[in-house]
Amino acid sequence: MKNKINIYLIEFAINAILRQKYKSLFVAVVFILLTFLLTSVFFITNSIKYELNSTVEALPEIIIQKTEAGRVQNIDVAEVDRILAVKGVSDAYARVWGYYYFENAGVNFSIVGVDKFENQYKNSLAKIVDRFDFGEADSPLMIIGKGVHESMKKNYYKEYFNFIKSDGTLKKVTIAGVFDGDTQLESNDMIVMSKETFREIFNMPQTKATDIVVKVANSSEIATVVSKLKLIYPNSSIITKESIKVSYQNIFNYKSGLFLALFIISLFTFFIVIYDKVSGLSSEEKREVGILKAIGWRVDDVLKEKFYEAAIISLFSYIVGVGLAMAFVYLFQAPILRDIFVGYSELKPSFELPFVFDIQTLFLVFFLSVPIYIAATIIPSWRVATLEADEVIR
């Protein structure tokens, strides 16, 4: 049943492509652009997803937020003891964190308050606490992320920063150092300072915390612990790591899906352009087919040759397109395209896209380009192949 691949026919197809230089070039350029764009988008989403997922890995298993009338409120620090009493919970921490809007640069800093003598809920934080000192209450220090450092420098805050407190007075905090997080996405906009300084800036009482994170030793017990916590705090929102992961996945599926949905129009246009290009036969091509048929080629042979042509052009363009996309995304960090996915915030985009090789993306792009191209050439090729020899040579 298998037809052997005919090498002479392939050679003939390559020569046929080269004979129609401009037409082939045009088709190849359009095709390369298409695969390039598609592959770049999928590479970018994959990389960002990877970054985010590694951030999520570092997150605690369960987060408890107190809500009142649907809004998140500060939670009592004393609740930690009640949570620790729940069987299966290995540890619980009251977190103190929030966003500070820096008007001059138009950015939000995420500020995390830590206590030097407490266990940290995250390894990256524990490292920072080990390395740096947070100073005394009247001369506080802070550690800032790279992006924060940049934006402060631009506004001439090189050694310290003045936070505006809720009563309107200023709080001067000295910059003790700049840190690199495990992942850029996580740490770029982060400021770490002591809990006291944090409470002073945001006017948060000692008995309150932003939320409580819970660690569960056995990951298969998480669901049970969550249901127990739900009974204790019926009106609070309890977020698990799994649910965050799934929602990330959904967001990115949605984003790239939406892109692809808009892209359908391009695919359709592509189909029509190819159809049109391949249909438009020059008299020379017609004569060529006429001669071939006159010397004994069957319709099937001409069709096969046309199929080889289409396969060679599409595979070549696909490989070039994917290669260009790889260079564009991973060498040049996808200059304009990634803003679609990262957003325009000044602090966010300054991370590197990590190299994630996902073979499925390649298949996905393959199925979105090569079959569509070949489909567009079927009917025109058939038209060519069934031309009458005597009519065209005449």
Place this chain on the structure above:
Amino acid sequence: MLLSPEVLALLILNVIFFLFAIIAFILSVKIFLKWDLNSTSQAQYKLEKQSFLTATIIKYIFIIKVPLFLFFIFTLDKISGLLTGAMCAAGVVNATSYGTYLILLKILNLYLFAYWLALHNEDMKHEHQPYTKMKFGIFIAAFFLLMTEIILEGVMFKAIDIEKVVDCCGAIYSSSANSYISVIFRLKASLLLVLFYGNFLLIVIFYFLKKRYIFALSNAFFIIISLITLISFFGTYIYQLPTHHCPFCFLQKDYYYIGYFIYIFLFIGTFYGLLSGFLRTSEKEISKNYKIALLFNFLYVILLTSYPILFYIKNGVWL
């Protein structure tokens, strides 16, 4: 669910199949009704030309469909991460009431289209094209199956609800489940194995006896018995877990994608086995079909048998 990129890609290709299949269908009906090789009329001449287009379209659909089927399974595996409770494609298939039928239909269509191609190739070898009417008749039937498949696929992906909790494969393929699957587990493993190896032995015997129809028939049985033993017996050795029977999990990376090999071997082997019975060709072709069928069925048996044997060598006990 429709907006995830993989699903969209599948749907876009389905739309192309849909459009082209309709063209092929209309032409097929025309050819099926009016084909007369002895006629020298303009109409017959036109039909002959159109038969090439139809054949090319069907070939195209089949050639894309084969890798697309693997991509489809891959996609189901990927989606399973989004559904609460699902751990592999089995959960996604079971998430809606259409999933099982869709998979069965897809497999049926693969066999049908592959058969069509074999018939077409045979047809083109003869000057008088003896099978032309028959092959386009078969396509008319296959067209409706293809349309059902395309519609069902769209409906299934639309119906998948991310919020809903679905069953994991461990629950679906457990012996306590109250479904038709659980009937398999009531059968004794030893009996199934005797059937499985016995069936394979029959294939080998009829290979040497060259009995076409019985060879094809034993291949047809081999598909069924292979799938049953795969779920009830061999699967547990692949997972090295006596309670895990899922026929989808071993398609995943954790088992080195071995499932793709298993199913491809089974498909090629049994397809050529069936082909030898359904297609009358030259002696040379038939013996080639016999050989391919035997080779891939043999590979399938060897591959699956190696799992329990290796397990026994390593652990000294059977599961």
